[in-house]
Structures are given as structure tokens and as C-alpha cells.
Amino acid sequence: MDVSNGQDSMALLGLAKDLYKQHQWKLHVWHGNHGWHNEAQRCCDALELCCQEQSLEFFGETADPTTVECEAKARAWTYHCLETTGTRLQAVVATAHTATDRKETLLLQLARGTDLRGLCSLREQRPIRKHAPGGIQLSRPMLIFERKQTDSICRELKLPQWSDPTNASPLFARNRIRHEVMPVLEELYRGCGGRISNLNERLSKIEEIQQELINQRLKKKHVRSHNP
Known part of the structure; x- marks a missing residue:
């Protein structure tokens, strides 16, 4: 699993730890260091130590700064590393x-301009390489949670x-x-965040049916072409 030190990743790790022995999973932790801030290496080292203390296999990789100059390039590098390790x-x-x-992704895609596929880009599960359905699968089990809930999970599990x-x-x-757009939308239309997220899920189902x-x-x- 991809773990980045933040509350969402640590909540995923905490929940997975409670399940992997029960389901006889083998749990691996992968961390990508983009080097975007001065404490990046220290955070990577701290996470590795945390995994060692819990007997979890840890894989850490550090990006070449020229390959992660923006969010899109950093995401591409991360998924490439995850696909390689997962394979x-x-x-x-x-x-x-x-x-x-x-x-947040749905709003960004709307603003940039996109089609139906772009509006439902964060699916619960898909091939990590979009055009290789038989390859390694990418799973997003935390989509049922908001960030405030992952914070509560971390506090409750003392992560x-x-x-x-x-x-x-x-x-x-x-x-x-x-930090700027969503607070205003929530003030105007309380609970809109949940409705936007649910719309993403419904659009995903529609796109799957169409495909x-x-x-x-x-x-x-x-x-027909082979049976004239």
C-alpha cells in the first residue's frame, strides 16, 4: 500500500493492520519521497522505523527532482513505482x-474541462495502468471516509x-x-461535500455501464466480421 505519513495514509495502515492477519493478507508498505520539503527524508525515515517496529515490510523510493516538478508528474512517478513494486x-x-x-478532484476536473470519464476518475478499483485491465489493480478502500473521519481514526488508534x-x-x-473553495461551498450549501463525492460515484457507475x-x-x- 502507498503510505505518505499523513492522516489518511496512517488511518489506512492502522485499519489494514487490524485486518491483514484475520484475512491472511501479506502487507507491504511503499513510500515515495518527492523531496518537496526539508523534512521529507526525516518523515520517510520515521515511517520506515515505525514499520520495522511492527514487522511490516517497507519499500522507500526517492524521486529525481526533475521528474516530480509538478503534481501531475509526481503522480505519474508514484503510480509507475507502485506498478513496478506491485508487479x-x-x-x-x-x-x-x-x-x-x-x-476535490471532481471540482478540479470540471474547472479544467473534461468528459464523463474525467468526472469519475477516482474509482474504488481500477487497473493501475488504465489500458491494461489484466495488470496490477489499484484499490481505494478509504473512499467511504472524509478527512475528518480519518483524523478520528488516527486519534482513536493512537497512530x-x-x-x-x-x-x-x-x-x-x-x-x-x-482551503478556499470548499469552505465557501459548505457555508452556502451545508453537506455539499458529501453530495459531490456521491455524484462522482454515480457517474462512475454510469460510465462503467456505457463502457x-x-x-x-x-x-x-x-x-459478425468473422462470420459473414
């Missing part, structure tokens, strides 16, 4: 995306957390959505 271990990759991330100062930087569009219909249509055409 080697033959494991499902789990990330700690929450309902909070889902609503350590390390603050990432880049999460407050206005240089990142997602941070401005989180299945397209695939069935293409399959029928293929059969």
Missing part, C-alpha cells in the same frame, strides 16, 4: 484516497502522523480547492 510482489496496490479527495507542509501551500491547485455496452457492441461487430 514484483504480485500485490494489489491500495492508496488512501478519501471522499474528500474525490470531491503517529507527520505533517506535510506542502498540503498548505497555495501553489498547488488542490490545496486552494480544499460495457460499447464493449458488447464491438464484440458483436467482431463476431
Whole structure:
């Protein structure tokens, strides 16, 4: 699983620890160091020590600064590393995306301009490489939680957390959505965050149905072309 030291990731790790022995899972922790702040290496080392104390296998990788100059490049690097590690271990990759991330992503996609697929980009599960359905799967089990709930999980389970100062930087569009846009929307339409996140889920189901219909249509055409 992808663990980044923050409250969402640590909540995922805490919940997974309670389940993996029960379900006989083998749990691996992967951490990507983008080097975006001065404490990045210290946080990585602290997480590795935390995993060692709990006998959890830890994989840490540090990015070349030229490959993670922006959010999009950092995300691409992270998914590439996760796919490589997941393939080697033959494991499902789990990330700690929450309902909070889902609503922020939908708003960002709307603002940038997108199609139906873009509006439902944070799915519960998909191939980590979008056009390789038989490859390693990416799972997002924390989408049922808001960030305030993952904070409560960390407090209840007494899980350590390390603050990432880049999460407050206005240089990142997602941070401005989180700290400036969403508070205004919640003030105007209380509970809108949950409704936005739910809309993302409903759009995902619609897109899946449309894609299945397209695939069935293409399959029928293929059969007809081979059986004149």
C-alpha cells in the first residue's frame, strides 16, 4: 500500500493492520519521497522505523527532482513505482484516497474541462495502468471516509502522523480547492461535500455501464466480421 505519513495514509495502515492477519493478507508498505520539503527524508525515515517496529515490510523510493516538478508528474512517478513494486510482489496496490479527495478532484476536473470519464476518475478499483485491465489493480478502500473521519481514526488508534507542509501551500491547485473553495461551498450549501463525492460515484457507475455496452457492441461487430 502507498503510505505518505499523513492522516489518511496512517488511518489506512492502522485499519489494514487490524485486518491483514484475520484475512491472511501479506502487507507491504511503499513510500515515495518527492523531496518537496526539508523534512521529507526525516518523515520517510520515521515511517520506515515505525514499520520495522511492527514487522511490516517497507519499500522507500526517492524521486529525481526533475521528474516530480509538478503534481501531475509526481503522480505519474508514484503510480509507475507502485506498478513496478506491485508487479514484483504480485500485490494489489491500495492508496488512501478519501471522499474528500474525490470531491476535490471532481471540482478540479470540471474547472479544467473534461468528459464523463474525467468526472469519475477516482474509482474504488481500477487497473493501475488504465489500458491494461489484466495488470496490477489499484484499490481505494478509504473512499467511504472524509478527512475528518480519518483524523478520528488516527486519534482513536493512537497512530503517529507527520505533517506535510506542502498540503498548505497555495501553489498547488488542490490545496486552494480544499482551503478556499470548499469552505465557501459548505457555508452556502451545508453537506455539499458529501453530495459531490456521491455524484462522482454515480457517474462512475454510469460510465462503467456505457463502457460495457460499447464493449458488447464491438464484440458483436467482431463476431459478425468473422462470420459473414
